[in-house]
Amino acid sequence: MSIAEARDEAPGVRTFRLTFTDEPARARFFGQYRVGMFGLYGLPGEGESTFCVASPPTRTEYIECTFRRAGRVTTALQDRGVGESITFRGPYGNSFPVDAWRGRNVLFVAGGIALPPVRSVIWNILDRRPEFGDVTIVYGARAVADLVYKHELADWQQRGDVRLVTTVDPGGETADWKGQVGFVPAVLEQAAPSAGNCVAVVCGPPVMIKFTLPVLSKLGFAAGDIYTTLENRMKCGLGKCGRCNVGSAYVCKDGPVFTLEQLHRLPSGDM
């Protein structure tokens, strides 16, 4: 894959737009790709790293990924520039059953660097807007600087057909911050989206998820209507190497997308 564009989103967080080396590879990818799937991005000599595909299957000329500079591989990847190449394997894993949500309302709740997996679903739904009901997005980060996709947030804010609530943790606001101040679970409770005919997609750091799930239950969301993704460490992505096991599930094959109902049947101590 070739890096066509590189954008800085937040401190240490960068988005790559990647184009395919040839048409058969592009066609093969989009023949299989559904939102929620992930890939292994790598550099020979450094290794591979797992992250989601952050662009939707409705944009078929390229894929995007957004990731934080954290270890050896992500650092080496971010040091690559426009015009240079990286390796990619995928798409792997299962997906959000977006087609089954037609006619329903959709609520997105995301925290920090976990917006990318949710963003592909948001764009997929916005690109097919008439097929869905109300779209609500609650997104928070530690500080204003840590919010990713700032241009798109502004975009969604402007649209009449999306309700966007942004928030930053107390102390993370700037003088001209117009969003909310508070933790995601509390802000979600206040925004009180109706659970009627609604599915919820929740991605974020473990502590955010932990406190968000009870709020969703209180709002009336059933466990089978709450979707999230697991972020276990992976190596093969093919259900062989054993690294991503949680109970009898291979997160790389049976996930990364799970409903809360499915998660209740897996050992939480291994997530």
Next chain:
Amino acid sequence: MIAPVRVGQAVRLAEWAPGAPIELSEIPANSAKEFILPASETIGRYDRDGARFTMRETTPEGPRTVLLGVRPCEAAGLAIVDAVFNWDSRDEFYDARRAATTVVATACAQADADCFCTSVGGAPGATRGADVMLRLADGGRQFIVESLSARGEELLRSAHGVTEGEAAADPLADVPVRFSHERVTGWLAGQFDSPRWQEFSLACLGCAACAYLCPTCHCFDIQDESTRTAGVRYRNWDACGLGLFTQHTSGHNPRADQMARWRQRVMHKFSYYPEKFGMLACTGCGRCARMCPAGMAISDTCRAIDAEESSPG
């Protein structure tokens, strides 16, 4: 040709040199999996030049191999590992070696105190995973040969000295049943959070010797090794007993202590693998107990679980 031969003090499965005695009296220290899933195997190659790179074709290797005189608990292990490497997608590297391998198993006449095949659905005379079965007969003077697959037929067609006739099979090893695997699997389903895991795992050092010797453990890592101009991508054995196995870059580790790792080992073999693939991932070969530097034995954990599950209340 791989067979159990004496290497120094130990009996090991190793390349057989014509004339070398084949040792059936002792269970080999290593398992046969290393000839199908090598401890380290090249799965990719590339050239590099600064930021540029070119991937090179890497063809899976499948050298024609006969595993001669392996035990039923060894042959069964291959049948178990076949499942994970061929569900969903197929693993070309594993399959290339596996398809080129003929398994000639020998019914087991000598077991030891760590053996428990009969507790996990096996038996000293079981044929699972074998292409050809040999049974000692007439007091060890002859073998009864039985072919069990097309690969076995092929091998026997080219064999000399196989005749039709009568022979009396020698007695097999006597391996007492040590626990009920159904009861173990039953208990595990509801006891992820049991306080007993603490005690079951107490002696474990997290060295992973058990996983490396186990015929069914198959977890692996993928690592690159390169110079400025070229490199290789390997898959290397890895193990759930090692602390870094599940650790995220962020530092978060879902299996943060040895208790969680030992629980994973037992759960995977007796609960998760049965749930996913319909079979236990343990053949009762006893290697993990024989070789553990800390005296751990998975059969001890299973016996304790069985006792707990069987006790009233």
